[in-house]
Structures are given as structure tokens and as C-alpha cells.
Amino acid sequence: MKPTSEETHETQVRSRKPLIIAALVIVVAIVAAASLAYGEWANRPDVWTNDAKFDADYTVISPRVSGDLVGVHIEDHDRVERGDPLLDIDPRDYQVAVDNAEGLVAAAKANLAEIEAKLAQQPAQIRNAEATVRQDAANADYARADAARYSRLRHNGNVSEQNAQQANANARALDAQRQADQATLDSVRQQTAVLKAQRQSAEAALIQAQTQLRQARLELSYTQIKAPIDGVVAEQSARVGAWTDAGSAQLAIVPVHAIYVTAYYREVDITHVKPGQPVSLSVDAYPDLDLRGHVKSLAPATGTTFSPVSSNDVSGNFTKIVQRLPVRITIDPDQPGLDRLKVGLSVETTIHTEA
Structure with missing residues (x-):
């Protein structure tokens, strides 16, 4: 019997029902995922702080030898390049040490050559x-x-007793001479071993003298202090004629071309902060200067972690204090106004965590 049109329609509806259910499930899943993503994005606002400043890894210049300063080639705020002369220490004492070391090397070489x-x-x-x-x-x-x-001839009476005794004495004398010369041969042979030991000692003495010479030349080179990096001179206290001790700070070189920002964010603000996120910078000293940067890294510990005084309260009275974590921010290059930045200036930073 042929099915009616109503029965055909009902069959088609039943066959489409699983497809409709599957489509509804997919739509619900997409809506849920979009809602979660929007909620996550909506809960990630920009984070701001004014507890931030410009920093740079500056280098303190200290002499490695002591002496009178005979030359000061820089002043505060001078720009220097790597290798530029900064200070000169009186080299005469160190030149004498080099000359003495050269003499020791020459003597050691002569002694070795003799051996x-x-x-x-x-x-x-x-x-x-x-x-x-x-x-x-x-x-x-x-x-x-x-x-x-x-x-034998004496027993036969052909020679005198004196001649026989003389011949016997001569034989004993020549035998003694042989023994003496054998001892001399043994001594000459042993002298080879002695000379080889002396050669080793002379070689060691030469190495020691050459080491002293290298050290003396190295200390002589330390009397000329040159800039190890490019930057700007600061805290220059060296004066011609003044005595300087090895290790005493004479000046600092600030690499102004490598300035970065250290921002101290509250722990509740770093939830979504990650390296690479863009940062807006506002400099207090230059209100018209707006800069861009990005998060370089987050410190592994808060500032109080390295404090010499422990923050633990052993009395039992505890007050929770929101901690701050240093965040390093790199300034994007090729922006106008970068040459105006100075280390230590205050800056406001806004990290765009939604990025």
C-alpha cells in the first residue's frame, strides 16, 4: 500500500531531528565559548602604576692599580665611546717593574742557554x-x-830487586789511574742527569720570569683607564695629582642608549601581565612626551624578598601588606624624544593586558 503524504512528511521530520539537535548543540557550544572568551577579556583591564622610573645598567669605573692621577680626560656629562681614554695613573713605578721583569727573563734565558x-x-x-x-x-x-x-827475572837473578819493585809500583800506579779515570767517566755520565734536572729548573724559572713580565706589563696597562662602554660620564670625582687606590670608584658611565623602565606593580595587578604586552609610558618631566614600550620580563621575587631585614612578624600580630613586583619594560626604539630621557626620572606606565 502506498504511504500517504502525511506519513511521508512525518518520516522526513523524524530523519531531520538528529541533525537539528546536533546543530543546536554546536550553536550552544559556540555561544558558551564566546561568552567565556568575552568574560576573560572583560576581566583583563589595563593595569597602571606611577611607581616606576627609568633605569640603566651603568658601569662604575675603578682603577685596578694604585697611584697618582696624572691625567683626567673627561668631565661630568661628557659623552664617551668604548675605548676612549678616561684617566691616567703615574706609570713610572710600573714601568720599572716591567724593566726588572724583562731583566729576569733575559737572565733566565741566558742560564737556560748555558745549561x-x-x-x-x-x-x-x-x-x-x-x-x-x-x-x-x-x-x-x-x-x-x-x-x-x-x-820472574828477579827470581832468575837477571834483574835487581829494585827494578822488579819499580815495575810492580808502576803497574799499581797505572791501575789506580784507570780507577780514577773510571770514576771521572761515571761522574761525567751522572753530570748529564744533573744538567737535565738543571735544565728543567731553568725552564721553570724562565716560565716564572715570563709570567712576572706579563703581570708587570698588565699592571702597566692598567695605568691607562679607558671607557669599557658607550655612554655619558656621571659622578666624576677624579682630580689630577690626587692619589687613587685600586678599587676606589672614580666615575660612572651611564649607557643612555640602553635606558629601560622598572615599574613596581602591586601583586593584584600582575594577574594577566605577560612578556611582550604593549605598554604606554608617560614621563613626569615631559608631559608632552608619550612613549611606547613592551613588557620585557617580570622579576622572580618581590623587592622585600631581598631585604636584609626579615619581614616575618614573630610577635603574632600580622598585617597583610600588598607586595609589589618589579616589571622590566623595554622602550621601543626609533621614537622622538628618546634622547631626552634621563635615568631616575619618574614615569607612569600602563600595560595593555588585553593584547
């Missing part, structure tokens, strides 16, 4: 001593044979 020459002569001296011992052995053997012959 090397003696070592070079050792083979010839050993050969000469060996030849002498061989000659002594031959002479002693001949003398002993001659003494034995004279002894």
Missing part, C-alpha cells in the same frame, strides 16, 4: 772519558805484564 750548551758538550766529554779509561786499561794491563816479567 743547554753544557748538555750539548756531554756526549763529547763522555766519549773522551771513555777513551781515557780504555787507554788506562791498556797501560795497566801492560804494566802488570811487565811487573810479572820483572818478577
